Amino acid sequence: MTPDFEALRKDFPILQRTVHGKRLVYLDSAATSQKPGVVLDAIRHFYETSNANVHRSVHTLGEEATALYEGARDRVARFVGAPRREGVIFTRGATEAINLVAASWGRSALKEGDEIVLTELEHHSNLIPWQLLAKERGARLVFIPVREGEVDLSALSRCVTRRSRLIAVTALSNALGGITPLAPFREAAQAAGALFFVDAAQAVPHLPVDFGRIGCDFLAFSGHKMLGPNGIGVLVARPELLESMPPFMGGGEMIREVWTDQATWNRLPWKFEAGTPPVSEAVGLAAAIDYLEGIGMEAIRTHGAALAGGAAGALSSIKGVTLYGPKENKERGPLVSFNCEGIHPHDLAAALDQEGIAIRAGHHCAQPLMRTLGIAGTARASFYLYNNAGDLKAFVEGVAKAADLLRSLRS
């Protein structure tokens, strides 16, 4: 049965508000998603009834908080098909998850002359950690080029060699909206004996993602882009790999025994969770996953892609609009990236804001990609399960009106 996307809008309190006297049309979910009441309630309920620090408290609240936190880990593991709960590490976000692997695996395993393969699509968070690592270890970054808005798979065999140690790729481009076919990357990594890292910050909120089916070694995502709270992200990894990696951050929780001059490490997953973890955030994330699964990830994918496809089609009929990203007949994620000739994306976003429409404008943390495309930035509208046909209509009419208005300012 198709979920009632129109009815679920009432689950999101923020959609009731107005902006500049207009109905809020929120089209910036690729930056962060809005939160349903059940997520906010879960966090509040945790603080009102079970708040305590986890793992070392013997008292009732400590036991409850620990059960909720570890229960959230099991929930995440089931949601993304993690092989074992030991391979699910809570971090502050996808960025920290990537940094964890770069710092822990990278510093211990990478040698001079080794190569890390990325794509030109990558968000800075899946570029800079590897850049820092490569500089430190004398390794080299190799980039698979982007052609016609998508990763050029024909360059894979040239870019992945016996020097490749890791391939890190986004599953869904935050800047252009293309969905990366992951199987060719997995096969290339396996053939080269390299590890395979998937940045799923945009994919996990919007499509069914299964760690085992992808066949990757690492997968990272953030809670706040998938209806959950800020301050929590996840690294899913093969536990055997995590066993062989040194700790990332030091502190409480990640240790087994400590002396003044040395220490031994806790078991997985806690070896990689130094300090008090994001407990209420994990509780909120688990509630978000319950909510998403209640709707169904396949239906969410279809809904977002339909809105983004509708937006792309309507925008292409507006004079002077250039679309970036996947071509019409290709599968796309729930976002559309574009420019209006002679109009700076920031001015467009500011004009749309006057209509209550929130879009993103700029380089989308993908400066190398923007340079490749020969532009400073784009305007981006990103959709989620709470957007509807009314939002799409308001957006398209808003762009046409804003473009006319901004052009009129020049003369």
Add this chain to the structure above:
Amino acid sequence: MIGYGEQILDHYRRPRNEGSLPAPDIWHEDVNPLCGDRVRIEIQLGAGERVAAARFRSDGCILCQGASSILTERITGLTLGAIEALPAADFLGSLQADLKPNRVQCVLLPLDVLRAGIATYRRGVSP
């Protein structure tokens, strides 16, 4: 409309001092890391370190282009010392625009670029 103010819109429509100089004494270029906007400012000095001519190139939004034009017009005839003493808040206030915090850097980028150029010139190294 969108609170940019008439002055900025006027300079956006009819930019003053857009372009480059054949042999500038000071030149500098930088980007706004938030959005990727890019501004280049060039200065020709006259006697007493007075700005004889100023030019800009701005690959940016209306605010960034307008503010670049206004800035080059305003500093022409001023000494470098006077420019260095110009508080950013005064420049911002003089634009008569209703700017949200996230857009303030759009108009301050040209001033930052100018100051960085002057600082390099002061250090006596070629930019």
